[in-house]
Amino acid sequence: DQLAEKHEYQAEVNRLMDLIVHSLYSNKEVFLRELVSNASDALDKLRYLSVTDPELLKDGPQLDIRIQSDKDNGVITITDSGIGMTKQELIDSLGTIASSGTAKFLKALKESQEAGMDNNLIGQFGVGFYSTFLVSEKVVVSTKSPKSDKQYVWEGQADSGSYTIREEKDPEKLIPRGTRLTLYLKHDDKGFAHPERIQKLLKNYSQFVSFPIYTWQEKGFTKEVEVDEDPAEAKKGDDDIKTEPKKKTKTVVEKYWDWELSNETQPIWLRNPKEVSTEEYNEFYKKTFNEYLNPLASSHFTTEGEVEFRSILYVPATRKDDITDNRKTKNIRLYVKRVFISDDFDGELFPRYLSFVKGVVDSNDLPLNVSREILQESRIVRIMRKRLVRKAFDMDYERFWENYGKILKLGAMEDKENHKRIAPLLRFFSSQSNDELISLDEYVENMKPEQKDIYFIAADSLSSAKNTPFLERLTEKEYEVLLFVDPMDEMAIQNLSSYKDKKFVDISREDLD
Ligand code: ADP
Ligand code: MG
Numbered sequence: 388d389q390l391a392e393k394h395e396y397q398a399e400v401n402r403l404m405d406l407i408v409h410s411l412y413s414n415k416e417v418f419l420r421e422l423v424s425n426a427s428d429a430l431d432k433l434r435y436l437s438v439t440d441p442e443l444l445k446d447g448p449q450l451d452i453r454i455q456s457d458k459d460n461g462v463i464t465i466t467d468s469g470i471g472m473t474k475q476e477l478i479d480s481l482g483t484i485a486s487s488g489t490a491k492f493l494k495a496l497k498e499s500q501e502a503g504m505d506n507n508l509i510g511q512f513g514v515g516f517y518s519t520f521l522v523s524e525k526v527v528v529s530t531k532s533p534k535s536d537k538q539y540v541w542e543g544q545a546d547s548g549s550y551t552i553r554e555e556k557d558p559e560k561l562i563p564r565g566t567r568l569t570l571y572l573k574h575d576d577k578g579f580a581h582p583e584r585i586q587k588l589l590k591n592y593s594q595f596v597s598f599p600i601y602t603w604q605e606k607g608f609t610k611e612v613e614v615d616e617d618p619a620e621a622k623k624g625d626d627d628i629k630t631e632p633k634k635k636t637k638t639v640v641e642k643y644w645d646w647e648l649s650n651e652t653q654p655i656w657l658r659n660p661k662e663v664s665t666e667e668y669n670e671f672y673k674k675t676f677n678e679y680l681n682p683l684a685s686s687h688f689t690t691e692g693e694v695e696f697r698s699i700l701y702v703p704a705t706r707k708d709d710i711t712d713n714r715k716t717k718n719i720r721l722y723v724k725r726v727f728i729s730d731d732f733d734g735e736l737f738p739r740y741l742s743f744v745k746g747v748v749d750s751n752d753l754p755l756n757v758s759r760e761i762l763q764e765s766r767i768v769r770i771m772r773k774r775l776v777r778k779a780f781d782m783d784y785e786r787f788w789e790n791y792g793k794i795l796k797l798g799a800m801e802d803k804e805n806h807k808r809i810a811p812l813l814r815f816f817s818s819q820s821n822d823e824l825i826s827l828d829e830y831v832e833n834m835k836p837e838q839k840d841i842y843f844i845a846a847d848s849l850s851s852a853k854n855t856p857f858l859e860r861l862t863e864k865e866y867e868v869l870l871f872v873d874p875m876d877e878m879a880i881q882n883l884s885s886y887k888d889k890k891f892v893d894i895s896r897e898d899l900d
Contacts, residue, residue, distance in 0.1 A: 391542070391551035397483040399493060400517070401548050406496075407520045408545040415521040415576065419585070420592035422465050422568060425516060426452045427596045429469025429566060431727050433533075436470070438726065438755040443533045446563035452596070453646065455603040456585055461577030463585070467598075468565040471532035474539045477552060481528065481541055486515045488677070519568070520545045522576040529555055530566040538562065545573070589649050595674050597654055597725065601646040611636045654725060656697045656747055660687040672701050675720070676745050680704040683790060684783035694770045700746035700779055702787050718742060719775075721757075722749040728757055735762040736772055737779075740798045740805055743791065744779050780812065788814050788824065799879035810883050816849055816870040818862055827886045833867050840892040843869040845877045857894045868894060 396404065430450045437443040449468055456463045472480060484490050492514055519526045524545055531538040538561055543550035555561060572580055579585070582604050589600055616633040655663060655671045669681040682701040689697045717730040719737045733739075736748065752767050762768050780787075788795075798809045814824035819833070830841060842861060846852035852870040861868050871877050880891045892899065 390556075391553040393549050393551050394478060394482055395549050399484045400482065403484070403489065403493060403514065403517055404520060404545070407514060407517055410521065412521065416579070416588050417592070418518040418521050418523075419579075419588045421515055421518045423452060423454075423589070423593045423596060423600065426465060426467035426469060426566070427593075427598055429467050429471070430598045431469075433468075433470040433564075434726055435728070446533065450598050452598055452600045453603070454585055454589075454600065454649075456580040456582055458577070458580045458582070461572035461574075461580050463570045463572065463580050464567060465570075466562065466565065466567040468563070471565050472530045472539070473532045473535045474537070474552060476532065477528070477530065477539055477541050481516060481543070482550065489515050489517070519570055522572050522579055523570040524573050525571040527569040527571075528566060529560060529562065529569070531555075531562055531564050533564055586647075586649050592674075594650055595655060595671050596650055597652055599648055599652050600650045602649045603644060604647040605642060605644050606647070607640045607642045609638050609640050612639055613637075654722075654747075654749070656687065656699050656749055657725070663687065668699065668701075671699070672745070675747065676701075676703075676718070678703065678745075682745075683786050686778050686782045688778055690774050694750070694752055694767050694774075696748055696750035696752070696771055698746055698748045698775060698778070700744055700775065700782065702744060702779075702782055702790070704790075718745040720747045721753075722747065723753045723755050723757060724751055725749060726755060728753075728755070732762070735759070735768060737775055738772070738805070738808065740795070740802060740809060741776065741779055743794070746775075748775065784814075785824070793873075793875060796873070796875040796879040800875075800882045803882075806883055810886055813879065815843075815876060816852070816872060818853070818858060818868040818870060822849065830867060830869065831887055831889065834889075835866060838866060840890045841869065841886060842866060842892055842894050843871055843877075843880065844894050845871040845874075848872055855895070857899075861894055 430452070433443060434450060447468060451468060453466045454463065455466075479485060484493065520543075526543050528541040529538060530541070538555035540553050540555050541550060542553075579588075582602060586602055586604070589602070593600060613634050614637045616635050655667060668685050668687065672678060672682050672685065673680075681704060683704045684702045685699060687699045689695075719732060720730045721728045721732070721736060737744065748771065750767070750771065753765070754761065757765075792814065795809055795812050798805065799813060802809065811826060811828055814826055815830075816822065817825050817830065827841070834841075844852055844855055844857055846855060849870060849872050852858070852872060858868055869876075871880070884891065
């Protein structure tokens with residue numbers, strides 16, 4: 388094609404492509420997940436922008452994903468009616484490392500020092516668009532942005548350092564808006580073009596996509612038809628009588644092809660919690676937040692009354708090292724009437740010290756074009772925040788504490804501003820709790836009427852704390868004493884210095900009254 392412009396990939400892309408094309412990675416099917424998630428992102432972007440600019444939908448209100456596959460030729464096409472790409476966007480997105488996930492992948496690869504083949508990394512990070520080259524020999528991306536009146540075609544081959552871009556001239560290939568990917572599968576991977584295989588993969592990987600995904604499927608219905616009786620059959624009995632051939636009915640299957648809806652579009656948080664299984668919650672979590680481990684705990688709830696919203700909150704199983712300094716996280720995804728609004732918050736919706744909690748929040752009470760300023764000033768948001776925090780701590784708190792206790796103690800030491808918030812979350816052993824952890828509130832409730840201070844003793848183990856002579860004097864009088872067995876316990880308390888106007892007092896002090 389003379390009109391096609393040739394472009395070179397960015398060096399990192401070349402390296403990535405090389406890795407992918409020659410990878411022995413066995414879980415190649417992730418390519419479909421990556422492409423469907425891109426289609427879904429493109430639809431999300433369009434839906435979001437169209438809230439303030441309805442003109443963007445002028446080429447058709449439909450927001451969906453359609454996947455057609457030709458198993459004989461090993462071709463798959465994935466079409467979305469999303470935001471599409473302009474020519475420049477094509478160059479920026481599919482010629483460079485645009486995605487942070489892909490950048491992370493390359494970094495991890497470098498760090499793993501096995502320059503070449505750490506096959507697991509591909510699946511762990513997901514290499515985005517370029518994963519198409521796990522299975523494709525050639526990929527054609529034809530795309531039309533509502534910002535441009537031209538449709539552009541990107542074409543790339545496995546094992547080539549360059550790609551081409553041209554304008555779409557074939558009227559039969561024009562699409563009103565969005566993106567169509569055509570994958571020409573490698574010989575050994577043609578099996579992916581079986582419509583049933585596609586449907587199975589979608590079920591596996593893309594069940595939480597909130598736009599309808601249609602697949603082109605062969606269907607059949609049975610019908611009765613009249614056929615002539617087999618003349619040989621008819622002959623047997625009456626040889627010499629000439630009759631019209633007898634009619635008989637026969638059931639035949641009429642085949643045809645049609646689009647079939649292949650996913651459930653009802654978001655999981657709108658469903659009745661009683662009808663959602665733990666596996667579904669876990670899957671949703673892993674898909675949504677790119678996690679590989681199941682969460683430690685989750686909470687799915689609806690609040691009604693003053694402010695109505697639905698939410699699912701999760702406590703991750705592992706704490707990331709950057710928890711304490713990564714104040715701005717993308718952990719809470721805000722939806723308004725099911726439309727994804729933002730995950731870019733800075734404490735407005737969820738306090739920073741809880742930034743490790745992940746979740747989705749869907750409200751019908753906020754405006755769709757909600758801005759950061761609105762969020763900061765909104766009374767509704769303040770109420771939501773309060774309820775979210777409460778729910779976060781209603782989750783399986785013991786397991787939560789096991790994983791995150793140290794972080795909260797650190798918070799108690801460092802985050803003066805939030806002392807009041809953090810203190811009630813702390814847990815300690817106590818002389819009266821039979822090896823169970825208690826909160827400061829529980830302690831205060833259990834104080835004797837004449838008791839003014841909160842007593843504690845620090846030791847290096849629970850048994851040595853229990854055996855100190857100091858303790859005996861107080862337990863005789865039935866005073867409860869907190870047993871600090873983690874060095875951070877005492878440091879956290881020193882920084883708080885008091886709780887609900889009650890001082891913390893070390894019972895090993897000589898001047899103890
Ligand atoms: P990521 O999705 O993490 O950004 P990808 O490699 O999957 O990374 O995609 C790179 C970029 O290409 C996307 O950010 C997006 O801008 C663009 N893109 C990919 N697929 C589509 C699509 N179907 N519609 C519009 N843009 C797309
Ligand atoms: Mg992607």
